[in-house]
Amino acid sequence: MAFGRGRRRGIGPLVAVAALLASLLACELVLRAATRRDETGQLWLGTLRLLPHRLPLAHIGANLDELRAGETFLGYDADLGWAPRAHARSATGPFAVNGAAIRSPRETSEVAAPGVLRVATFGDSFTFGDEVGPDETWQAALESALRERGVAAEVLNFGVNAYGIDQAYLRWHRDGRRFRPAVVLFGLQPENALRDRNVFRPLYFAGSEVPLSKPRFVVRDDGLDLLNVPALPPDEMLPVLEAMPQHPLFAYDGFFAPWYQQRWWMESRLAAAVATVTIGRAAARFRLDPESRELARRLVARFAAEVEADGAAFVVVHLPRREDLEARRAGRAVWYDALLREDLAAIAVADPTAGVATVEAALFAPRGHYAPALNATVGAALAEPVLRAAGRLR
Numbered sequence: 001m002a003f004g005r006g007r008r009r010g011i012g013p014l015v016a017v018a019a020l021l022a023s024l025l026a027c028e029l030v031l032r033a034a035t036r037r038d039e040t041g042q043l044w045l046g047t048l049r050l051l052p053h054r055l056p057l058a059h060i061g062a063n064l065d066e067l068r069a070g071e072t073f074l075g076y077d078a079d080l081g082w083a084p085r086a087h088a089r090s091a092t093g094p095f096a097v098n099g100a101a102i103r104s105p106r107e108t109s110e111v112a113a114p115g116v117l118r119v120a121t122f123g124d125s126f127t128f129g130d131e132v133g134p135d136e137t138w139q140a141a142l143e144s145a146l147r148e149r150g151v152a153a154e155v156l157n158f159g160v161n162a163y164g165i166d167q168a169y170l171r172w173h174r175d176g177r178r179f180r181p182a183v184v185l186f187g188l189q190p191e192n193a194l195r196d197r198n199v200f201r202p203l204y205f206a207g208s209e210v211p212l213s214k215p216r217f218v219v220r221d222d223g224l225d226l227l228n229v230p231a232l233p234p235d236e237m238l239p240v241l242e243a244m245p246q247h248p249l250f251a252y253d254g255f256f257a258p259w260y261q262q263r264w265w266m267e268s269r270l271a272a273a274v275a276t277v278t279i280g281r282a283a284a285r286f287r288l289d290p291e292s293r294e295l296a297r298r299l300v301a302r303f304a305a306e307v308e309a310d311g312a313a314f315v316v317v318h319l320p321r322r323e324d325l326e327a328r329r330a331g332r333a334v335w336y337d338a339l340l341r342e343d344l345a346a347i348a349v350a351d352p353t354a355g356v357a358t359v360e361a362a363l364f365a366p367r368g369h370y371a372p373a374l375n376a377t378v379g380a381a382l383a384e385p386v387l388r389a390a391g392r393l394r
Helices: 002-033 057-068 138-148 165-179 234-242 248-253 267-283 290-309 322-329 337-343 372-390
Strands: 044-045 076-078 081-084 117-123 153-158 182-189 214-219 224-228 314-316
Touching: 002 267, 044 224, 044 267, 057 076, 057 234, 117 138, 138 153, 138 182, 138 372, 153 182, 165 182, 165 290, 182 290, 214 248, 214 290, 224 290, 290 314, 290 337, 314 372
Parallel strands: 117 153, 117 182, 182 314
Antiparallel strands: 076 081, 214 224
């Protein structure tokens, strides 16, 4: 009797293990039936993109063909990665730049007219004014606000879609400073800080229409070293991405591993799904990691020092995304608070959306950029910080 009871007790755990294995196998089979593989080889569970991620190489190749044919608004730039082509006009939006690739219908003299306060702005698509016309940007609103105060002003728009802090700084360094502005505004859409760790744009945003690589600063002791200059030319991009991760630059792209690396356990749909909804989704949330924070601090400090050495004033313009603005209006902390409150404490920071009481849908364009109404608010709010920086506040 005792022997029989002991044997039954020993069988119990085996039954439990067998039941668990059977359940896992059933889940695996169900997930294999439910997943689909697209033309890139990427596996999807409904709308969930499973690990490992695969690049849409055909889409990237088509974008590269258009770029090489000169059919795109943005073109390859060896120093910056990409930039607007001189005299470019967008096919689908109200975008045009002049011969200096400044968003303006007029050519821009390198020297401002006598008595004119020249302001130059740098940043990403929130600075460029994506999704709005030339008279609906916050730069246009700032010009109007300054003129209403009796100040003749010219606000130059050097913003470029998809730029990081690093590219905005490099555009100032190469292009902006020769126009001798009295005030430089750096439009900080804080997600830009994460882009500083990116080399291959398609790794950061697989659906990007910018199929290029960008310069990348790395922290070295007390300074910064610049990699990938000149940036990989368009003809090299597709072979490099197809052979991923053989090129040494992949070691410096913070958005490569582990999302694009095949692991043996990812052969299991169940394991891939669990990893995607846990570590994958956690990583997808914006987070100010130590390297991004340090790069942002050093880059903005260098940017400010160069501008001030040229005799101009430097102001950071905080341009929050809709989600960040909603969090702030609700009194919640946002993921980049430490950057603004601690790392940029010694630099003038303007917050032109501080007076926005309620975050309404009408303030934002369909893809999340500022609509004309919010750009008008931003431009009007920046008049006083600009005049203060220029020493013209009455």
